[in-house]
Amino acid sequence: MLEPVKELTKYDYTGQPQKSSAGRGESTGAGLESEESAKTLVEMIGLVEKLAVESDLEDNALLKLLDYLDGQPKAAAVRAHLIEKAHQKRMEIYGNRVFLRGLIEVSNFCKRNCVYCGIRAGNPKADRYRLTADQVLESCRIGYDLGYRTFVMQGGEDPLHTDDFLTALIREIRERFPDCAITLSLGERSRESYQALFDAGADRYLLRHESAEVNYYQRFHPGMTLADRKQCLEDLKDIGYQVGAGFMVGLPGQSNQLLVQDLRFLKTLDPHMIGIGPFIPHHETPLSDQTSGCVDKTVVLLAIIRLLIPKVLLPATTALGSLDPSGRELGIRAGANVIMPNLSPMDVRKKYDLYDGKLSTGEEAAESRRNIERRIEDAGFAVDMARGDHPDWRNKNVY
Numbered sequence: 453m454l455e456p457v458k459e460l461t462k463y464d465y466t467g468q469p470q471k472s473s474a475g476r477g478e479s480t481g482a483g484l485e486s487e488e489s490a491k492t493l494v495e496m497i498g499l500v501e502k503l504a505v506e507s508d509l510e511d512n513a514l515l516k517l518l519d520y521l522d523g524q525p526k527a528a529a530v531r532a533h534l535i536e537k538a539h540q541k542r543m544e545i546y547g548n549r550v551f552l553r554g555l556i557e558v559s560n561f562c563k564r565n566c567v568y569c570g571i572r573a574g575n576p577k578a579d580r581y582r583l584t585a586d587q588v589l590e591s592c593r594i595g596y597d598l599g600y601r602t603f604v605m606q607g608g609e610d611p612l613h614t615d616d617f618l619t620a621l622i623r624e625i626r627e628r629f630p631d632c633a634i635t636l637s638l639g640e641r642s643r644e645s646y647q648a649l650f651d652a653g654a655d656r657y658l659l660r661h662e663s664a665e666v667n668y669y670q671r672f673h674p675g676m677t678l679a680d681r682k683q684c685l686e687d688l689k690d691i692g693y694q695v696g697a698g699f700m701v702g703l704p705g706q707s708n709q710l711l712v713q714d715l716r717f718l719k720t721l722d723p724h725m726i727g728i729g730p731f732i733p734h735h736e737t738p739l740s741d742q743t744s745g746c747v748d749k750t751v752v753l754l755a756i757i758r759l760l761i762p763k764v765l766l767p768a769t770t771a772l773g774s775l776d777p778s779g780r781e782l783g784i785r786a787g788a789n790v791i792m793p794n795l796s797p798m799d800v801r802k803k804y805d806l807y808d809g810k811l812s813t814g815e816e817a818a819e820s821r822r823n824i825e826r827r828i829e830d831a832g833f834a835v836d837m838a839r840g841d842h843p844d845w846r847n848k849n850v851y
């Protein structure tokens with residue numbers, strides 16, 4: 453169970469319980485500082501409350517909250533309150549269920565050069581592979597027998613993943629596993645292509661927007677534009693997919709102002725799914741010497757997103773689990789409600805090498821369902837193997 457939120461007035465600026473001897477009349481410098489801190493604390497808790505009630509905050513209030521939450525351990529009480537509120541919100545909407553999706557990494561060929569990515573075209577050392585249609589179908593069968601009812605086909609932007617190849621594969625999955633959801637995460641494609649894949653039977657599409665600020669987006673995505681990215685997301689939504697957007701936390705130079713822009717973009721787009729995870733450098737990329745993103749900050753952002761867009765399906769990502777053995781549980785306690793264990797054929801799992809230390813075995817492996825289940829239960833939640841559609845979408849589309 454989560455710890456209950458403690459009363460604000462019991463904390464001083466360090467987040468520790470106050471000593472009751474500090475009377476009102478004592479006008480020492482420390483006393484004034486403490487009063488000021490208590491006022492700020494009350495203000496920050498007020499912002500969390502407003503976010504929880506209204507599912508929104510003005511940009512400058514979001515910025516103020518993010519800036520404050522960066523100040524650990526001073527911010528411990530506000531952080532705990534935020535996480536508790538996010539937990540309550542997920543319980544209202546989804547209860548204690550955590551959906552499991554089987555992730556199939558279909559190809560690590562990619563024509564793009566995102567500077568943080570280990571399988572970028574510019575990495576000659578990447579050991580490339582592409583699953584055949586039969587291998588994907590076999591992964592689905594194994595996943596189906598293990599109880600998975602969503603398959604997430606993820607890959608780089610592989611030029612050999614033509615519409616003909618993908619539509620035939622999607623039709624076959626749809627025919628063999630009619631009660632399963634098919635999620636795609638295959639990067640930018642034309643609207644016609646997205647439509648063809650949807651018509652073949654795909655239900656969902658994950659395409660992180662990465663950054664809502666044009667120059668910052670450009671810095672990490674040579675040869676790509678934010679306008680194209682946004683157009684893809686609009687097209688996907690318009691076609692009728694359940695759409696996922698998202699970003700990495702802790703990329704070099706990422707300020708809280710930039711994060712507020714991301715949050716505002718997400719609030720406006722109102723996607724069905726949001727994937728965020730900490731940046732982790734890969735040794736064969738231009739960012740190899742950069743510091744990883746922060747688990748704590750990712751967890752705070754998960755909680756804010758749960759309150760900002762309450763019905764969203766929110767994964768505790770592999771990157772979170774890769775950076776911290778308890779990362780996934782921390783994410784789930786802060787409002788995340790999806791986990792995507794790896795269902796790819798064993799011999800390719802290490803090759804889908806997006807960042808250093810990426811997990812693909814142990815509790816990251818779809819075959820370890822019982823272990824995953826136990827860990828989720830130990831954290832106070834329950835596994836749900838159903839398709840796990842977004843509540844609004846499910847009402848309109850019946851299989």
Ligand code: SF4
Pocket residue numbers: 562563564565566569570571572573607608609639
């Ligand atoms: S992040 Fe995606 S699109 Fe960019 S290089 Fe990696 S696989 Fe390709």
